[in-house]
Amino acid sequence: MIFGLACLMFTHKSTPHSVSQGQAEGIKVNKEVEGISDSGGRFQRFWRKPPRLPPQLPPDEKGSIGNLPHELQKLNTGSKWVDRQQRVQKAFIHAWSGYKMYAMGYDELMPLSQRGVDGLGGLGATVVDALDTALIMGADEVVSEAGLWIETHLSDRINKKGQVNLFETTIRVLGGLLSAYHLSGGEQGTNLTHKGPKPTVYLETARNLADRLLLAFTSSPTSIPFSDVVLHDPSAHRAPDGLSSTAEVSTVQLEFNYLSTVSGDPRYSIEAMKVLEHIKDLPKVEGLVPIYISPDSGEFSGENIRLGSRGDSYYEYLIKVWLQQGRNRDSNFTYLYDMYEEAMKGVRHLLVQKSIPNGLVFVGELPYGPKGSFSPKMDHLVCFLPGTLALGATKGLTKEKAMKENLLKFEDLENLKLAEDLAKTCFEMYSVTSTGLAPEIAYFHTEVQAQELPLPAKLLGWHCPCILPL
Known part of the structure; x- marks a missing residue:
């Protein structure tokens, strides 16, 4: 998700500790390491302080829960979850406030430089992507601000912007609009708010966008869509290498199916479902598929x-x-x-x-x-x-x-x-x-892998130079 919630930090009194072999063994982190010499001292560059223990409840919480009767324990635990829920909402509001202050209308916020960037086509992806979360949380002020921006600006941007990726735009912008439509009461959906524009605003904007995204399907010579669409033309084209990602072409069906249901227009569902119907008949490895597929041949690649x-x-x-x-x-x-x-x-x-x-x-x-x-x-x-x-x-x-x-x-x-x-x-x-x-990526110790490692790596339990020990 573009709009990441800040992690909750559970504080506890820190004391020096060592981490058991069982905790730390088994996972290694993939990370690029620069400037490593070939001398014996190279290994020292990787060492760092021991991994932390999992977050712990404060001593007063740990002691009190165990001594309470069962029913009171349940009540006490419930209140803690309410507190944690409130912390999550507070983190969401904090993240939204920073975005609104420095990057409103841009796809993403660069938090260190405090500026906005358009890495996903310039459709205000964070605004749309965050809206259903705000609706579920009951963050009415965010719903009003995001809804107003969508009503005022998004359709114009859809008409004028350039290249967007079919998959990213579908799951973030189209999906966000359809979620907002449902959660604000559209088509007998769950009405969680009276803030923001009428549900039809979200639906009409979604249809305007989807009509352009459909070109990725209808322009392809096979049932496999092209990867990118130019909104203002509108037109569609292949990725530079000519291939489409298997995950991307098969991760738009929920959104297009729902749009057909609420709009009464079957075109969206028909085109999207052709992809899965086509893949059904392709050869697989025990149901598993390669990660690339060609929109020209309709076959998997690699x-x-x-x-x-x-x-x-x-x-x-x-x-x-x-x-x-x-x-x-x-x-x-x-x-x-x-x-x-x-x-x-x-x-x-x-x-x-x-x-x-x-x-x-x-x-x-x-x-x-x-x-x-x-x-x-x-x-x-x-x-x-x-x-x-x-x-x-x-x-x-x-x-x-x-x-x-x-x-x-x-x-x-x-x-x-x-x-x-x-x-x-x-x-x-x-x-x-x-x-x-x-x-982002982890490598795990396995028996076969351990047998193939050079002696220094066997002794230390990790690879060099691109693996850090955990």
Whole structure:
């Protein structure tokens, strides 16, 4: 998300400590290191203070909870969650205030230089992307400010701006407008506010944008859309290398389907769903797909398989689009669930491994396809997968309701267990660092990898020169 919420900082009394081998082993952070000499002292450049322990509750909170009766413990815990909720809202308002002061109307705020930049086509992406969050939080002042900007400026920008990326513009701007439409009461949606413009403003603006984005689909010689659209022409064209990202072309269907539903115009859904219908018939590796696809041939390009960048949301949207089309679950859209189910089997068989010695479950990559070597690299983006696995296992219901209705197959239980294990790994990626920020990319120690390392790396437990020890 462009509009990132500030992280909550839970303060606790800091005391010197050492971190156990079990906590720190198993994850390594990928980071470029400059100016490293070949002398023996090079290794010292990597050492830093030990990783921090996970955030702790203050001593008064820890002691008081354990001594309370069960009902009071529940009440006390509930009040703490309310407090944390308020902190999140405060962080959101703080971030919005900085954006409004220094970059209102720009796509993004550069916080250090305190200026705005248009890296996503100049459609005020942060304004639109933040609006549904403000609606859910009940941040009425932000809703009013963002809604007024959209009503006053966005349509004019859509008519005049240049090149935008189909995927980024769909998930941030089109999706943001449609969420605002629904959350402000459009089409019998959930009306969370009386602030901002009428819901029809959001819908009309969304249609103006979507009509131009449709050119990415209709200009392509196949069912695979081009990657970019020029808004003011309007026209569409390929990326410089001629390829489209698999994740990008398959991560617009929720938005286009919903727009067809609320507008009554089937064109948006028809064009977007052609992509998934086309991919259904392409050859795959146990349900897994390469991260690039050609809009000219309609075929996958290369063999790189991963659930990180350019691959991630293909798998996410398979299950979400199937759930969205739930009323037709027994007819035309069962292929989506079949594709999702096959892909998750492929993930468990080909991509899931455990690190040593700590046994952290992670999802690696096949950069050269199934016949090439396995890479123990996991993008932080893969942390979408635990939620997706849980959603697919319970079919969009709570776990309790899915169990009550006897919907959980053995494979669903396997996926729920994998979701828990991966969520723990994602947590450790944060807790093991001194800043509490997870790395963008992590490499995990594996048995095969350890056998191939040179002696100094084996002794130290990390690679050189591009890996920092954790």
